[in-house]
Amino acid sequence: MTQSSQGTALITGASSGIGAIYADRLARRGYDLVLVARRQDELTNVAGEIARVTGRRVTTLRADLGAREDLLKIEGFLRSDPSINMLVNNAGVGAVQPLLVSDVEDMERMIRINVIALTRLVYAAAPSFVERERGTIINVASALALAPEILNGVYGATKAFVLALTFSLHKELAEKSIRVQAVLPGAVETPFWEASGGSLKHLPDSIVMKADDAVDAALAGLDMGELVTLPSIPDADDWNAYEAARQKLMPNLSRSIPAPRYRPAAIPQNATPGASHAGI
Numbered sequence: 001m002t003q004s005s006q007g008t009a010l011i012t013g014a015s016s017g018i019g020a021i022y023a024d025r026l027a028r029r030g031y032d033l034v035l036v037a038r039r040q041d042e043l044t045n046v047a048g049e050i051a052r053v054t055g056r057r058v059t060t061l062r063a064d065l066g067a068r069e070d071l072l073k074i075e076g077f078l079r080s081d082p083s084i085n086m087l088v089n090n091a092g093v094g095a096v097q098p099l100l101v102s103d104v105e106d107m108e109r110m111i112r113i114n115v116i117a118l119t120r121l122v123y124a125a126a127p128s129f130v131e132r133e134r135g136t137i138i139n140v141a142s143a144l145a146l147a148p149e150i151l152n153g154v155y156g157a158t159k160a161f162v163l164a165l166t167f168s169l170h171k172e173l174a175e176k177s178i179r180v181q182a183v184l185p186g187a188v189e190t191p192f193w194e195a196s197g198g199s200l201k202h203l204p205d206s207i208v209m210k211a212d213d214a215v216d217a218a219l220a221g222l223d224m225g226e227l228v229t230l231p232s233i234p235d236a237d238d239w240n241a242y243e244a245a246r247q248k249l250m251p252n253l254s255r256s257i258p259a260p261r262y263r264p265a266a267i268p269q270n271a272t273p274g275a276s277h278a279g280i
Contacts, residue, residue: 013091015042017190114158
């Protein structure tokens with residue numbers, strides 16, 4: 001017998017990889033699904049298999065989130081379906097080449113999908129979740145949000161945006177019974193890597209996680225109430241120390257005077273402007 005529904009989860013980038021695994025795991029947890037991706041054939045296959053195995057209701061929506069009309073369609077769906085109580089922002093575009101050999105048009109498309117589309121979907125979902133007094137927003141970022149020096153800097157910057165937005169959402173929505181989580185996986189064995197212009201063959205096996213393991217870890221982190229889940233970090237105290245250092249900075253981020261180290265040394269009263277004071 002099919003278990004009662006936990007609600008409906010809308011998952012972007014759900015035709016393969018991490019998104020498809022999220023779909024499987026959430027259906028097994030009792031969620032009905034709305035699966036969004038560009039490739040209808042693959043969406044249909046994923047949806048059919050999940051519906052067959054779990055008995056859940058699975059709807060597919062073909063959409064390119066980099067295209068405004070498609071994005072507006074998904075926003076409208078989020079606002080209009082009162083059963084939706086989870087948004088998994090998983091769709092994303094990657095890049096591995098450095099700035100000097102990257103095409104700026106490709107970088108702009110990446111920003112449209114990784115930043116603008118994700119932000120607009122959050123804006124579509126959050127007010128509805130608040131009105132219903134329940135909801136979960138999962139933003140799939142990347143470990144490169146913390147290490148943008150590795151690989152393509154624009155990609156890392158888009159994921160840093162996702163992390164920053166998640167921090168803000170948590171502060172704004174936590175008291176309104178809305179759960180928010182950022183997931184920061186490292187290298188994961190999915191088609192995403194090759195689509196980004198790289199190859200997992202060039203990476204040691206010791207740093208590449210199976211997609212199933214990454215999603216299972218992310219959902220375990222959600223169950224634990226984590227705001228930020230880093231599936232690869234062995235010791236949670238390392239993240240806690242990083243976050244404590246960030247929090248320590250906050251009271252002094254804006255002050256009326258510069259820090260002492262930035263105040264210019266006193267200039268001798270008899271000094272000539274532009275002259276060297278060496279040896280004085």
